[in-house]
Amino acid sequence: MVLLRLDSLALSRSRFALSPAAETLGALKALSRPCVDPWLAPWHARHHAALRAALAADPFAEGLVRLTSSTKYLPDQVSLPPTGGMHTRLNDELALMCEVPDEDVVASVRLAVAASWEEHDVDSWLTGRNFAARTAELFRRTWDAHLAADWPRRRIALERDVTYRAGLLAAYGWPRALERMARRTAWTGADAIRFSDRPGPDRVVGPDGMLFVPYTGARGSWLCEAPGRPYALVYPARGSGADPSDSRAHAGGDPDRDGRAGLEHRDRRDRALGRLLGTGRAAILRTLERPATSSELAAELDVSLGTVGGHLAVLRDAELVVGTRVGRRVVYRRTEAGEVLATGMTWTTGERHDDGVDVADGADGFG
Structure with a gap:
């Protein structure tokens, strides 16, 4: 079990943030595999084939996306905490992504492979250099082709989730605000958050607090970390950001x-x-x-x-x-x-x- 152990000042200084990069990572995972969420079906149908074709033409991108979709440990360059609060910009996140050294990317990819439930031939795609910059380019292409047009609507859904949780925070405190944030996340005792029920080292959240970052994916949460910056917990927002004019986005059951x-x-x-x-x-x-x-x-x-x-x-x-x-x-x-x-x-x-x-x-x- 992995716990986030909070310093006595951590909660008072924790806050919410948005991350276009986290939204992009969620989109890459969703579009790279068959759609299992009916409310995402219209968007998935419009973009799935184009993304698959783009990945097929870029072995590095295809290998990285397949790895991030099948592991409990994300490579360093795709899991950086946002730095702009509720006004985080994708350009700023990609600039920080490009700064991750090649040796750090390689080491974290190896850890991700060890934590994956699938086999990965990393040597066939982790070739050359400038891995972080190539990852940033993948994120930029994905954003421009598949997310930019939807971002205003998705941002509204994310801001509404923050509004909802801020209301719980004001009325009841952080334990209630974090309630049902993710399937395995729960408040433990007086000063710890259970992040995962799988074995792993605990993290200590210092006096600067941590960030809570919603994204419009239907499932899955992950922890972002980088030296000298607060941890960020990315979690599924209460809402898909689906187009309300497309009634297929609201239909329940299996779409087929x-x-x-x-x-x-x-x-x-x-x-x-x-x-x-x-x-x-x-x-x-x-x-x-x-x-x-x-x-x-x-x-x-x-x-x-x-x-x-x-x-x-x-x-x-x-x-x-x-x-x-x-x-x-x-x-x-x-x-x-x-x-x-x-x-x-x-x-x-x-x-x-x-x-x-x-x-x-x-x-x-x-x-």
């Missing part, structure tokens, strides 16, 4: 087996909800699958703040949503009545209240 039935069920529910509440209020209720502020709702739905405020007032009066003040912000979430109306499912039991196809349980996101 029951995706069509899931789409029809979702479409029927959406049309009925729109007739009942009006399209604007129905859109807000659906979007509150994850808690959000009125500004975040306006940005995601591309409507004015005044329009969102009017719709929220009606939904509050109907006791379908409730707002909680967190500092200067008010974070809105669905009530249990709103949950049942929007999804047909309750928070407490996850039980469906209709005869349609199962849909994703929005109360806990996609973690």
Whole structure:
């Protein structure tokens, strides 16, 4: 079991951050293999073939991506902590990535191979030099081709996750804010976070604290570390960043087996909800699958703040949503009545209240 042991000042100085590089690594893993997450299916279908073709033309990139997708230890250059907080820029992350010496990359790749559950012929692709710069080029190409257009929407989803956890932090403290952050992550005792249930050395988090970095992947978390910088725990955000206009992103079940039935069920529910509440209020209720502020709702739905405020007032009066003040912000979430109306499912039991196809349980996101 690997523990992150926190200094007495660590929690008070820990904070959230964003990392376009972590988002890119998650995308490389997702696109390099068959899609297993229905809500990612439309994006995966658009980009999978192009990425596979690009990797096939670059043995170093193909070998590195295959390794990072099949190991419990990530090479140094792909797991660096972000340095810009919530405003981290990809260019800055790639510049730091390029500074990792070749010998460090080689040593960490060997460790990653030892921790992998697959066989890797490293000598066939770890050839030449400038490994970190070549990795940065892979990340840049992947970002430009497969992520840049989606980043504004994904960023909103990530910021909403931070808003949600910041609310828990303000009300209940760090143990509650970290709850269900990742499958194997849990608070242990008064001063430690369990990062993994596999054998490994503990890490000591010093007085500078650590970073918590959401990304829009459906599963998987990893720890980023570099000399002289705080540890960063990358974890799946509560939400996929999928395009809300593509109803396939919300359908549950196996996309090949029951995706069509899931789409029809979702479409029927959406049309009925729109007739009942009006399209604007129905859109807000659906979007509150994850808690959000009125500004975040306006940005995601591309409507004015005044329009969102009017719709929220009606939904509050109907006791379908409730707002909680967190500092200067008010974070809105669905009530249990709103949950049942929007999804047909309750928070407490996850039980469906209709005869349609199962849909994703929005109360806990996609973690």
